[in-house]
Amino acid sequence: MNKLELKSIHQTFTGKKQRTSVLSDISLHVKEGEFVSVIGPSGSGKSTLFHIIGGLIAPSSGEVWLDGRNVTGRKGLISYMPQQPALFPWRNIESNVALAQEVAGESRDAALEKAREWLPKVGLSGYEREYPHVLSGGMQQRVSFLRALLGPQEVMCLDEPFGSLDALTRQEMQAWLLNIWEQNKRSILFVTHSIEEALFLSDRIYVLSNKPARILEELVVPFARPRQEDVLLKAEFHELRQHIQSRLRQELSHE
Structure with missing residues (x-):
């Protein structure tokens, strides 16, 4: 379904x-437990x-x-993670994580308890009472993702969540996201500019044209799950990357 x-x-x-x-x-469409990416030119x-x-x-x-x-x-039917972490600086980390649950009607105590249970699972043990400014960009994105993950909505929309991170942190965050998602299998619609990111994370990819955006192509990603980083070295991975890159370049040349 x-x-x-x-x-x-x-x-x-x-x-x-x-x-x-x-x-x-x-x-x-996004099926139950499916990871789908949307990729296209800037401003599409x-x-x-x-x-x-x-x-x-x-x-x-x-x-x-x-x-x-x-x-x-x-409104309020999907869980949304924006490009920037959008954490409240006056709330500590566990309170930021608990926010989506509180907004959905969960008691503050229950929401905080769940936040404390999950923060060690995403590598943030010991940071529960710290404030966002203490955390690195990658750590702030983990908090933002966890906040979205613990909301009651089953569909998560992630809008270029790693776009502002440096290359190494971005790669680490991709592997981290994949690991957490494999354990939970929420339905995700993921927007990215990175072809490699889309291929590494997704079950399917929609390639968009320049605006007015239309769907140029829908691709099924053929790599098995659970997915490992060695998929990045496969010839098929590079062939698919070049194929998508070619489609996007054609679009840019038609501007």
Whole structure:
């Protein structure tokens, strides 16, 4: 069964002098326990897509379905992790992690108990009472991901969560995310600019065109799970990377 499905999403923004078409007939789906990535050129409307899924903006036309129900325009039904960690500096780490559960109606004590249980599992034992400024970028992203993971929503939308990290930290975070996800198998829709990241993490990949974004191609990633980092060395991995890169370059050349 599809946990999340987008049906013929179109999005046009109307300014004072012009109309800008951002999304054109986007239909995609994420099955239960599936990791799906969306990759496309900068400015192709990937974040707009997340805003529509999250109910922050209404699509010009089309529908968002969750668990077989039309939820277009409804908020609070997905778990969202933005590009930046977006931690509250006045809350300590365990309180930041507990926030999504509290907002969903969990008692503060129960939410904090669950946060304390999980923080050691993501390598943050001893940091429960620290504040965000003490943590490195990668550690802050772990806190942000854990906050999203412990929310009650079963679909997680991750919007380029590792884009601001240095290359080494980013690689470590990809392996960490994969390990945590393998244990929980939440349904994830993941936006990234990195072809390697999409291939390493995903079950399927949607490749978007320039805006107005349409789906150029849907790729099934052929590598077995649980996935190891040695997949990055496989010839098939590099062939797929070059194939996606070629599609995106063609799009850029048509600008």
